[in-house]
Amino acid sequence: MPRRSIVLVLAALAKAVSSALFTDVGQLSKTEYDFVIVGAGAAGNVLASRLTESKEFSVLVIEAGVTDQGVLGIEVPFLAPTNQPMTAVTWNFTTTPQTSLAGRVLNYPRGRVLGGSSSINFLTYTRGSNEEYDRWAELTGDSGWAWDNVAQFYFKSSRLVPPVDGHSTAGDFNPADHGNGPIEVSLPGMPTEIDNRVINTSKQSGSEFPFNIDLQSGNAVGVGLAQSTIGGGARSSSSTAYLTPVLNRTNLDVLIQTTVTRLISSGSSENPIFRTVEVAANASSKRSTVSAKKEVILSAGSIGTPQILMLSGIGDQTALKKLGIKTLLNLPDVGQNLQDHPIMSNYFLVNSNNTFDDVLRNTSILDADLAQWTNNRTGLFGNAPGNAVAFLRLPNNAAIFKQFKDPSAGPQSAHFEFIFADGFAATVQPQPATGHFLTINSAVVSPISKGSVTLNSTNPFEFPIINPNFFSSPFDQAVMLQAVKTARSFVAASPWAGFVQSRFGPVGDAETDDEIIAASKQSIVTIFHPVCTARMSPKDASWGVVDPQLLVKGATGLRIVDASIFPIIPAAHTVGPTYIVAERAAQLIKDAWS
Numbered sequence: 001m002p003r004r005s006i007v008l009v010l011a012a013l014a015k016a017v018s019s020a021l022f023t024d025v026g027q028l029s030k031t032e033y034d035f036v037i038v039g040a041g042a043a044g045n046v047l048a049s050r051l052t053e054s055k056e057f058s059v060l061v062i063e064a065g066v067t068d069q070g071v072l073g074i075e076v077p078f079l080a081p082t083n084q085p086m087t088a089v090t091w092n093f094t095t096t097p098q099t100s101l102a103g104r105v106l107n108y109p110r111g112r113v114l115g116g117s118s119s120i121n122f123l124t125y126t127r128g129s130n131e132e133y134d135r136w137a138e139l140t141g142d143s144g145w146a147w148d149n150v151a152q153f154y155f156k157s158s159r160l161v162p163p164v165d166g167h168s169t170a171g172d173f174n175p176a177d178h179g180n181g182p183i184e185v186s187l188p189g190m191p192t193e194i195d196n197r198v199i200n201t202s203k204q205s206g207s208e209f210p211f212n213i214d215l216q217s218g219n220a221v222g223v224g225l226a227q228s229t230i231g232g233g234a235r236s237s238s239s240t241a242y243l244t245p246v247l248n249r250t251n252l253d254v255l256i257q258t259t260v261t262r263l264i265s266s267g268s269s270e271n272p273i274f275r276t277v278e279v280a281a282n283a284s285s286k287r288s289t290v291s292a293k294k295e296v297i298l299s300a301g302s303i304g305t306p307q308i309l310m311l312s313g314i315g316d317q318t319a320l321k322k323l324g325i326k327t328l329l330n331l332p333d334v335g336q337n338l339q340d341h342p343i344m345s346n347y348f349l350v351n352s353n354n355t356f357d358d359v360l361r362n363t364s365i366l367d368a369d370l371a372q373w374t375n376n377r378t379g380l381f382g383n384a385p386g387n388a389v390a391f392l393r394l395p396n397n398a399a400i401f402k403q404f405k406d407p408s409a410g411p412q413s414a415h416f417e418f419i420f421a422d423g424f425a426a427t428v429q430p431q432p433a434t435g436h437f438l439t440i441n442s443a444v445v446s447p448i449s450k451g452s453v454t455l456n457s458t459n460p461f462e463f464p465i466i467n468p469n470f471f472s473s474p475f476d477q478a479v480m481l482q483a484v485k486t487a488r489s490f491v492a493a494s495p496w497a498g499f500v501q502s503r504f505g506p507v508g509d510a511e512t513d514d515e516i517i518a519a520s521k522q523s524i525v526t527i528f529h530p531v532c533t534a535r536m537s538p539k540d541a542s543w544g545v546v547d548p549q550l551l552v553k554g555a556t557g558l559r560i561v562d563a564s565i566f567p568i569i570p571a572a573h574t575v576g577p578t579y580i581v582a583e584r585a586a587q588l589i590k591d592a593w594s
């Protein structure tokens, strides 16, 4: 190799080594940036990427977790469930005993790694109906959140790529419903034996289970193939799609393995200014500070964001006082209005040897599937755990509407969802040692129940108290009951003849309405969609935490950009809407400072 090339190669290597990823605050070359982003999760990395497009902005991202590089469970789509509940890449949260779930304590993990929960989630990609965003606009008094105005940010955040096995997907999606952004989305990379049964059941049912060629069309009701955040058979997260490609930008620094312990105010009691961020490597290490010239942006997620706010004296003054925290901003909505989707598994024994059950029971089959994925990223492991989904509504004349106003965003927004899996998807009940199964996971996606995130301690390294208050509204119970009945009638259709043999498990054994509700209380878990804990409200409203520009009410220099700002939960998996929020926020911030 000529000497000159060697020098160039060495220079390139040196550059790669001196990347912008730091593990200790002492490694940073400066302590003041234009923007300090707290949390390198779904939203935080969108901001990191978009804000550093402007060369005049310097940006620091602070992330408590570790790098996502080389974590097989993150990269391999089928292994998504192995990243939780309690692993080296999670916040190991649990809920309070859930009064309406027979007192059960649920695991409530969040991603604690570059990419945040987008690195550990189950990859389902949905944006929700147009009605969801039109309702946000109505609730916040800002037409900027209406679908017609946020559509550009949806198109800017993701793009559809071919499935890894290269099979024809004509007729499975509508190209017009997809954009040209960094997040890669694809249809299933390995069709399974149940996909066509689901689609055929839909098509032959007419309007009962309407076929929807593309659930990203604006009408989010119907049955279709799942679209997942997978590109080339591997996970596409905010880390792989937004952050990693721009890590070499000289105006971006990323500090990992560092926890933000609180924000420090430099203003007066009338005008608190939150541009100083306190950090620590762990509970026993010394605290340091970094600051923002323009804004601190909280993107720590629906649990982390309210926790940091309250530790900083931003929250309900009565609650803060009890903990001995001086209130700097009295915002009683901080940590309140927590909403999430309850989900549970409906199992059926099936007459097939092709389900994924044996893969999970037999290490030689598992190793072969993993070897295939390692070879060319194809096969079962390049797939998300579910290939088909259904988003359905209660009948318009359902009795429960006499008691409750319909909480859905409109006729193109679902009340419940099914995720179909070609095997036993273990949630509460472990996989049986024998047998082959179909799982229809049923979720309430228009819940009325609300809970909260509150502080248990002034120690930032202690977890907050999380109470999603699942199933507390009779409306949510009525929806789950209908979902169970609908799942049963769905698989009674002719495409399942000779395949589905019998119902299985405690939910399957339940016959009467009361038995189904009782079994649900023992079976429901979280689908991991907590939102609304720092909800946005109209600019002049006294309730809410942020205004429609996502600025914290009554504060200077502080914005929140993550799933906590949703004003109400959408009937959608939440990462898609989070990307939309973050893309719009990036535009708002650029507009405010240039």
Ligand SMILES: Cc1cc2nc3c(=O)[nH]c(=O)nc-3n(C[C@H](O)[C@H](O)[C@H](O)COP(=O)(O)OP(=O)(O)OC[C@H]3O[C@@H](n4cnc5c(N)ncnc54)[C@H](O)[C@@H]3O)c2cc1C
Pocket: 038, 039, 040, 041, 042, 043, 044, 062, 063, 064, 065, 084, 109, 110, 111, 112, 113, 114, 115, 116, 117, 118, 120, 121, 122, 123, 124, 125, 126, 258, 259, 260, 261, 299, 300, 301, 302, 304, 305, 308, 527, 528, 529, 530, 561, 562, 563, 564, 572, 573, 574, 575, 576, 578
């Ligand atoms: C197991 C699981 C499965 C899911 N499945 C799906 C799915 O299939 N489809 C879907 O659409 N959605 C799914 N979700 C939800 C989706 O991933 C989230 O809605 C989305 O990631 C929220 O983005 P966010 O930016 O608000 O928070 P996150 O992505 O959670 O990012 C928050 C980041 O802030 C960091 N952080 C928190 N506190 C601090 C602190 N004090 N200091 C420094 N850093 C901090 C965290 O470590 C994390 O990296 C799932 C979530 C989980 C956990």
Ligand SMILES: *[C@@H]1O[C@H](CO)[C@@H](O)[C@H](O)[C@H]1NC(C)=O
Pocket: 086, 087, 088, 089, 090, 091, 092, 112
């Ligand atoms: C969560 O639990 C795992 C496994 O025990 C551990 O490695 C990790 O450090 C824990 N995370 C936190 C934030 O405590």
Ligand SMILES: *[C@@H]1O[C@H](CO)[C@@H](O)[C@H](O)[C@H]1NC(C)=O
Pocket: 196, 197, 200, 495
């Ligand atoms: C689905 O319908 C198609 C077209 O009618 C048919 O060819 C196929 O066999 C059906 N598959 C299943 C599993 O029902």
Ligand SMILES: *[C@@H]1O[C@H](CO)[C@@H](O)[C@H](O)[C@H]1NC(C)=O
Pocket: 245, 246, 248, 249, 250
């Ligand atoms: C960063 O790397 C990308 C891809 O290798 C390249 O296109 C870009 O020019 C680089 N940017 C800087 C600032 O070095």
Ligand SMILES: *[C@@H]1O[C@H](CO)[C@@H](O)[C@H](O)[C@H]1NC(C)=O
Pocket: 281, 282, 283, 284, 285, 286
């Ligand atoms: C805490 O962080 C410090 C660096 O600030 C490190 O030296 C120490 O080993 C860490 N302690 C633990 C328990 O991880």
Ligand SMILES: *[C@@H]1O[C@H](CO)[C@@H](O)[C@H](O)[C@H]1NC(C)=O
Pocket: 351, 352, 353
């Ligand atoms: C599954 O395998 C068992 C044992 O080999 C066999 O008896 C059964 O017929 C197979 N079932 C199907 C549907 O192929």
Ligand SMILES: *[C@@H]1O[C@H](CO)[C@@H](O)[C@H](O)[C@H]1NC(C)=O
Pocket: 362, 363, 364, 365
């Ligand atoms: C596991 O699968 C392999 C390959 O199909 C098979 O040969 C072996 O008998 C199976 N082992 C068990 C315990 O079933």
Ligand SMILES: *[C@@H]1O[C@H](CO)[C@@H](O)[C@H](O)[C@H]1NC(C)=O
Pocket: 164, 165, 371, 372, 373, 375, 376, 378
């Ligand atoms: C991928 O590799 C497997 C063997 O590991 C092979 O059977 C399959 O045909 C390959 N697929 C493609 C698309 O190359």
Ligand SMILES: *[C@@H]1O[C@H](CO)[C@@H](O)[C@H](O)[C@H]1NC(C)=O
Pocket: 456, 457, 463, 464, 465, 466
């Ligand atoms: C709250 O703190 C108490 C006292 O330290 C402790 O016993 C309890 O487990 C904590 N609760 C949570 C949810 O961490």
